[in-house]
Amino acid sequence: MTREEIIEQVKEVLAEEFEVEQDVMTDDATIKDTLELDSLSLVDLVAVVEHTFKVKIPAADLPNVKTFAQLYDYIESHLH
Amino acid sequence: MNNRVVITGMGIWSCLGYDLDTVRDALYNGKSGIVFDQARKDMGFRSALTSYVEKPDLKKLIPRNQRQFMPEEAQYAYCSTRQALEQAGITQEFLDQHEVGILFGNDSVAQATYKAVSKIYEYKDTAACGSGSIFQSMNSTVTMNLATLFHLRGINLTTSGACASGSHAMGLAYLLIKDGLQDCIIAGGAQEVNPESVGSFDGIQAFSTREDEPTKASRPFDKNRDGLVPGGGAATLIVESLEHALARGAQPLAEIIGWGFSGNGDHISTPNVAGPQRSLELALKSAGVDVHEIGYVNAHATSTHAGDGREAMAIANVFGDYKVPVTSTKGQTGHEMWMAGASEVVYSILMMKNNFIAGSLNFEEPDEETACINVIAKTQEAHFDMFLSNSFGFGGTNSTLIIKDYKG
Numbered sequence: 001m002t003r004e005e006i007i008e009q010v011k012e013v014l015a016e017e018f019e020v021e022q023d024v025m026t027d028d029a030t031i032k033d034t035l036e037l038d039s040l041s042l043v044d045l046v047a048v049v050e051h052t053f054k055v056k057i058p059a060a061d062l063p064n065v066k067t068f069a070q071l072y073d074y075i076e077s078h079l080h
Numbered sequence: 081m082n083n084r085v086v087i088t089g090m091g092i093w094s095c096l097g098y099d100l101d102t103v104r105d106a107l108y109n110g111k112s113g114i115v116f117d118q119a120r121k122d123m124g125f126r127s128a129l130t131s132y133v134e135k136p137d138l139k140k141l142i143p144r145n146q147r148q149f150m151p152e153e154a155q156y157a158y159c160s161t162r163q164a165l166e167q168a169g170i171t172q173e174f175l176d177q178h179e180v181g182i183l184f185g186n187d188s189v190a191q192a193t194y195k196a197v198s199k200i201y202e203y204k205d206t207a208a209c210g211s212g213s214i215f216q217s218m219n220s221t222v223t224m225n226l227a228t229l230f231h232l233r234g235i236n237l238t239t240s241g242a243c244a245s246g247s248h249a250m251g252l253a254y255l256l257i258k259d260g261l262q263d264c265i266i267a268g269g270a271q272e273v274n275p276e277s278v279g280s281f282d283g284i285q286a287f288s289t290r291e292d293e294p295t296k297a298s299r300p301f302d303k304n305r306d307g308l309v310p311g312g313g314a315a316t317l318i319v320e321s322l323e324h325a326l327a328r329g330a331q332p333l334a335e336i337i338g339w340g341f342s343g344n345g346d347h348i349s350t351p352n353v354a355g356p357q358r359s360l361e362l363a364l365k366s367a368g369v370d371v372h373e374i375g376y377v378n379a380h381a382t383s384t385h386a387g388d389g390r391e392a393m394a395i396a397n398v399f400g401d402y403k404v405p406v407t408s409t410k411g412q413t414g415h416e417m418w419m420a421g422a423s424e425v426v427y428s429i430l431m432m433k434n435n436f437i438a439g440s441l442n443f444e445e446p447d448e449e450t451a452c453i454n455v456i457a458k459t460q461e462a463h464f465d466m467f468l469s470n471s472f473g474f475g476g477t478n479s480t481l482i483i484k485d486y487k488g
Contacts (some may be wrong), residue, residue: 019144041145043211047199050208 006075009052010068017048027069034068053079081260085253086332086486088325089168089318090426091160091268095131095311095413099163104430107412107438108459112295114309114414120275120282127287129297131311131414133273146229148212151192153270153418154225156314157184161226161266164316169330170264172230181234181262183253184222185245185269187418190277192216222270222314234262240418242473243380244341245269246315247421251339251479253319264320269422271312278310284349288383298415299442300381300408301388301450308382311414315423332486334429337466338367344476351387351472356380356394359478363468364398367482371399374482375464376437378428380472381408382415389449391470396452403454405462411441421471421479428467432485437462 001009011022018035025034037045046057049071055078057065065074092099095113096106106113113131120128136159138147150158165171170180196213200206215221220238227236235256241248246269253267281287288307290297298309325332340363344355364371377395381388388408395406409427410416416423431437439458446455465485472478 019139036145038145040211041148043207044148046207047210050203050205051199056203056205056207 001079003072003076006072010071010075013048013052017044025068028067030066031068031071049075055079081258083258083260084322085257085319085336086322086325087317087319087334087336087429088330088332089164089166089170090333090429091163091167091316092423092426093133093136093156093159094313094315094416094423095133098134098159100430103427104434107409107427107430108436110412110439110441110459112412112441113311114294114297116291116294123275123279125275125279125282126285127282127289127291127307129288129291129294129309131273131309133313142229149215150225151189151216151221151272152274153186153272153312153314154222157222157226157268157270157316158229160268160314160316161230164266164318168318170318175230175232178264179234180232181236181265182223182227182232183235183237183239183249183265183267185239185241185247185249185418185421186219186222187240187242187245188272188277189217189219189221191272191274194276226266232266235265241477241479242475243415243417244421244471244473244477244479245418246423247469247471247479247481248341250317250319250336250422250425250481251341254336254339257319257321263324264318266316267319267422268314268316269419270314271417271419273312281310286384296442298383298411300379300383300411300440301392301446301455302443303445303447305383305385305388308384308410309414311416312419313416313423315419315426317422317425332488333433334483335486336481336483337369338363338482340364340366340480342478344478346476349474351390351476353390353393353397355476356391356470356472356478357397359480360394360398360468360470363480363482369466369482371402371404373466374404374468376428376431376467377404377406378424378467378469379406379408380470382410387472389447391472392450392453405437405456406453407437407440407456409438411443412438421469424469424471425481425483428469429483432464432467435461435463
């Protein structure tokens, strides 16, 4: 899966799950603010990524996944 | 204290309609809400019959981060509660300024639980089920969601009493207000409508198999009944003290005057006569009325052989020579289970306020056991100002409400 495909798929599933427009998910935007995540719905981000890419983001890694670009990096580096 | 307890608002989300006027007309016209669901057949159901209830679209009403906590039964209950609050003239501003409680009957969260556990098994990771699952898969999901959405600060409790859950919620609301512990309670019942919630019920061969005639399958008290049809949705009633209602300028619709309950102390699924009979007797004693004052009985009768027969005998034993008109609205709705005790109060009040008794759909002729009561087969114009509503459930839990018209 190419990075472009990852980006396209992430935007698609997150827009569906969190009911936001895809164009607000710019590379440098903060995921938490853009998707209006609280401590509970942060779990949904983890679940959606796991369902879509079979990539688990352990709680210990979440602090390093703040922006969309960092999310793409994380998925790209952990895809099997 | 001994407050008078009134109902000032009602709401309904059922297979007969999604507003009170539509449901009133459906009752009057003998509409059936029962359909054949191929998905259930494909799953291996013995009977694929069910009521059909639309899922509401709440996207514009509730933000995603709150909506994700709501399984379908909570969504239905949200819709019925909005209607009831509106009819009662209770705004969000009022709820923010007063202590209002919530009591709802609910006794399953099967689909939400199934979905959550399936995700955990599939991904071997508990986070895979998402953050909404825990709140969706608790039996109190309806009350926890509505209390949060409407900012309720009074009693916050779910009653789980099998198919009498909604009626027990109404009864408890009545007692708390009568005793002065609460001024106003949002009371009701909710029932999920999906295969996961009733597959095991189908497994004990409790459902009608009249799949070639879905609208004729639910036939309470009829000689040829062959089982119940599962249904669901939600119903809400705003219950408050008469003093509280009048003080805020509300117009009461009806008054709850008695509640009776009992346990059979017997078989887990097969009902008896003595248990239900004691529930009726306690309700009459609680209300302080004579049987002749009851103008209509909304029976529990679900279209099962044993249940309908034994309820008929219990009614006959209590009412004696007085052949009170009896129907079961389940001929139209199927068995709304956890919701039924509340929805059937809504249906009965709609009849009482509009001067008719909806015919017991599909009742054609009684059998030996059900011949002892006066089942009204066809809708008739009828004036009554007091009714009795029965709800009975697995484990031998019984609840009976007596409600009269309010003519301030």
